[in-house]
Amino acid sequence: MVTSSPSAIQVIMWWEAGSVLVGLVVLRRLWKSYVGENEVNSKGRVMVITGCDSGIGYNLALSAHAWGWTVVATCVTPDGNAASLLRHAGIHTVALDFTRPDTLAHLMDLLKQLKDNKQEVWGVVNNAGLLTYAPCEWQTSTMVCRQIQVNLMGAIVVTRALLPALRTNKGNLPNRTGILRNNAAQLREMIEEATEQTLQEYGKAMKETEEAFRQAFESVTEVQDLHDDYLLQCFRCAMMSTRPRATYSAAPLMVRLSLLLFQLLPTSWLDFLIARNFYNIILSLGKNN
Structure with a gap:
């Protein structure tokens, strides 16, 4: 069997087709940045945001409220400082702890009350999460189990509970990844509970990593303002765009x-x-x- 390599004309045609495709993608991006995103009307619609005790969740709840949503912010500690500030701003707060599955009933009860007042769930932001940033060998069994409970099972439980309403209302379901603020404390716990063999092999690296996290996040308080307009804009597009992208990276x-x-x-x-x-x-x- 004899095969022939592509001719020069075929190669040129493929390059031209590829160039046209890349050009169209670039033009589409430029056009969207010029005319802006088409956004849904948030009036009378409910946006559920999990993990609002601190950081991104807290700031996103305030921003979503300013964008016109009826916001339901879930907090592990509903009597904490963040929840109190959110309620003062006019945001609904409810207790939700993914390590205690029974607390999901609190969220569903509140959403039923809002539905009775003609306010339907339109979107859910799966923001709650835990991340222990370290090799598996360093981590305790409790740390591994908590990450699975919160990051995997928590998102699945909330998504399954609210999917019928989201499907009916044709809403959005953004998922957020990445949380490192508490990693220094977790690394100290790893060092304390590590075996002698693990310390001999990784002790120096564990201490250096703990110090790096401590310095990186020592000025980060529980309730702080995020000076990151691009991050919030990514969330706004994911939550409100009529044609959201599959992923956004901030x-x-x-x-x-x-x-x-x-x-x-x-x-x-x-x-x-x-x-x-x-x-x-x-x-x-x-x-x-």
């Missing part, structure tokens, strides 16, 4: 480029960088000021 450009580089590096090079705790440098690039 990570700093250097972090995104570094993670892309990690995917392209040979495995042996990547192992070399990880063994020398290189991800602490990446963490410092992603610090929220």
Whole structure:
């Protein structure tokens, strides 16, 4: 069997087709940035946001309220400072702890009351999450189980409970990933509970990582203002756009480029960088000021 390689004309045609496709994508992005996103009308619609005790969830609840949504903010500690401030701003708060599945009933009861007042659930932001940023060998069994309970099962439980309403109302369901604020305390716990063998192998790296997290987040308080308009704009597009994208990334450009580089590096090079705790440098690039 004889095969022939593509002719010069075919190669040129493929390059031209690819160039046209790339050009169309770029033009579409430029056009959307010029004319703006088409947004849904938020009046009379309910947006549920989980994990509003601090950080992004707290600030997103306030922003969504300002954008016109009837906001239901779930908090692990409904009597805490964040929940109190949210209620003062006119936001509904409700207790929801994913390590206690029975608390989901509190959320469903509140949503039923709002529905009786002609306010339908239109969107859910699965913001609640835990992340212990460390190799599996360092982590305690409790840490691993809590991450599965909150990050996996919690999102699944809320999504399944509210999908019928979202499907009926043709709403949105943004999911948020990434939370590191409490990692320094978790690393201290890992060091305290680590076996002698683990400390001999990783003790120095564990202490350096704990120090890096402590310095990166020492000025981050429980209830703080996020000076990140781009992050909130990503959330607004995901929540309100009539044609939202599949993913939005609010990570700093250097972090995104570094993670892309990690995917392209040979495995042996990547192992070399990880063994020398290189991800602490990446963490410092992603610090929220």
